[in-house]
Structures are given as structure tokens and as C-alpha cells.
Amino acid sequence: AQKITQTQPGMFVQEKEAVTLDCTYDTSDPSYGLFWYKQPSSGEMIFLIYQGSYDQQNATEGRYSLNFQKARKSANLVISASQLGDSAMYFCAMSGGYQKVTFGTGTKLQVIP
Amino acid sequence: DGGITQSPKYLFRKEGQNVTLSCEQNLNHDAMYWYRQDPGQGLRLIYYSQIVNDFQKGDIAEGYSVSREKKESFPLTVTSDQKNPTAFYLCASSIKDRRGEKLFFGSGTQLSVL
Numbered sequence: 701a702q703k704i705t706q707t708q709p710g711m712f713v714q715e716k717e718a719v720t721l722d723c724t725y726d727t728s729d730p731s732y733g734l735f736w737y738k739q740p741s742s743g744e745m746i747f748l749i750y751q752g753s754y755d756q757q758n759a760t761e762g763r764y765s766l767n768f769q770k771a772r773k774s775a776n777l778v779i780s781a782s783q784l785g786d787s788a789m790y791f792c793a794m795s796g797g798y799q800k801v802t803f804g805t806g807t808k809l810q811v812i813p
Numbered sequence: 814d815g816g817i818t819q820s821p822k823y824l825f826r827k828e829g830q831n832v833t834l835s836c837e838q839n840l841n842h843d844a845m846y847w848y849r850q851d852p853g854q855g856l857r858l859i860y861y862s863q864i865v866n867d868f869q870k871g872d873i874a875e876g877y878s879v880s881r882e883k884k885e886s887f888p889l890t891v892t893s894d895q896k897n898p899t900a901f902y903l904c905a906s907s908i909k910d911r912r913g914e915k916l917f918f919g920s921g922t923q924l925s926v927l
Binding site for chain 2 (some may be wrong): 733735737742743744745746747750791793795800801803804805806
């Protein structure tokens with residue numbers, strides 16, 4: 701079975717600073733995908749970034765990058781130059797094999813002016 | 814403008830009443846999903862459908878029912894058997910490529926009990 705673990709219920713970061721949100725995973729599938737979603741107070745889930753298990757390079761999307769360490773089974777999200785609009789819940793998720801997409805419990809990020 | 818539309822945004826249910834949440838997508842995706850989110854928690858899978866006229870139970874299907882008569886539509890009924898229905902409900906559809914499955918979400922429906 702797949703499992704996603706996010707150990708940081710809440711995080712604070714100063715505006716314009718970088719922040720890392722932790723995510724570890726467990727799966728027996730050799731091929732899988734890892735995702736990060738942002739959920740602002742409005743409730744919608746916004747796709748941020750994707751990393752495939754066979755991708756050689758870490759994924760980047762603008763200010764978002766995914767620090768993928770396969771041996772450690774970690775897929776941390778790095779947000780550079782934090783903005784006030786980055787304040788939201790962030791969910792790590794994975795898909796693989798015949799398993800449906802599994803979500804972590806989320807990290808609430810608050811950006812301080 | 815492609816996407817997933819959920820309605821209504823807010824819904825109130827009286828005790829003993831069945832209510833139906835709508836989810837429509839124009840992304841031409843085969844797979845659709847319903848998730849439940851309780852305050853401060855992650856998403857739990859209720860039902861999913863990989864293809865028209867077929868659907869499977871997720872982790873917390875009791876008290877819910879779905880149908881998939883059209884590719885574009887995947888309505889969720891919260892029945893009177895669901896004793897704790899107050900939650901935020903998210904519908905999603907997905908696309909698979911060689912790298913995996915990627916979910917696209919609607920804006921959600923907040924269901925509350927009167």
C-alpha cells in the first residue's frame with residue numbers, strides 16, 4: 701500500500717525567504733509519481749509540481765522545485781522567494797501502479813510580512 | 814475554457830434527507846473521483862470511476878452513492894445513512910501519461926447539516 705507522510709502541521713516563513721515543506725513516502729511500486737498541491741482558503745486544489753520516479757532531474761516550476769531523494773523516499777517542496785499569496789495548505793500526494801492517488805495530511809504555510 | 818465544475822458551492826442537508834452534489838468536466842478525462850476533506854485534514858477517497866457505467870468504492874464509501882452515466886458527469890449522493898456528512902467535498906478528474914496519473918480538481922462543495 702502507498703503512504704504519504706507530512707510531519708509539519710504548520711510552518712512560518714518570512715516574506716522573500718525560501719521554505720522547504722517535507723514529504724516522505726512509502727510504496728512497493730517501481731514506477732510512481734509524486735505531486736504537490738496548494739489549497740488556499742477558498743478550498744480549491746491547485747496543482748503545483750510533479751516528479752516521476754524515473755525522472756533524472758528534480759522538477760521545477762517557476763518558484764517551486766521538488767527535492768527528490770529516491771533512496772530516502774523523500775519529495776520535499778521548496779518555495780523560493782515566498783510571497784504573501786503563498787499562505788495556504790500544501791498537500792503532497794502520490795500515484796502508482798494500480799493504487800489510487802494518496803494524499804498526505806498537509807502542511808499549513810503562513811508567510812509573514 | 815476546460816475544467817471541472819462543482820455545484821452548489823454550499824449545500825445544507827436536513828436530517829434524514831438525501832442530497833446530490835454535482836460534478837461536470839469538459840476535459841475529456843476518463844477517470845473521475847470524489848474526495849471528502851474534514852477541517853484541518855487531508856483528502857479521503859469516497860468513490861472513483863475509471864470509465865462510463867463503472868465505479869468503485871474508495872476508502873470511505875459507506876453512506877454515499879454515485880453514478881456515471883455520461884463521461885462528463887459524476888454526481889455524488891450523500892444518503893441519510895451518512896451520519897456525519899458535514900465536510901468539504903472535492904471532485905477530480907485525471908489524465909494518465911507515461912509518467913503517471915495527474916488529478917485536476919473542482920472548486921469544491923461545502924456540505925453542512927441543519
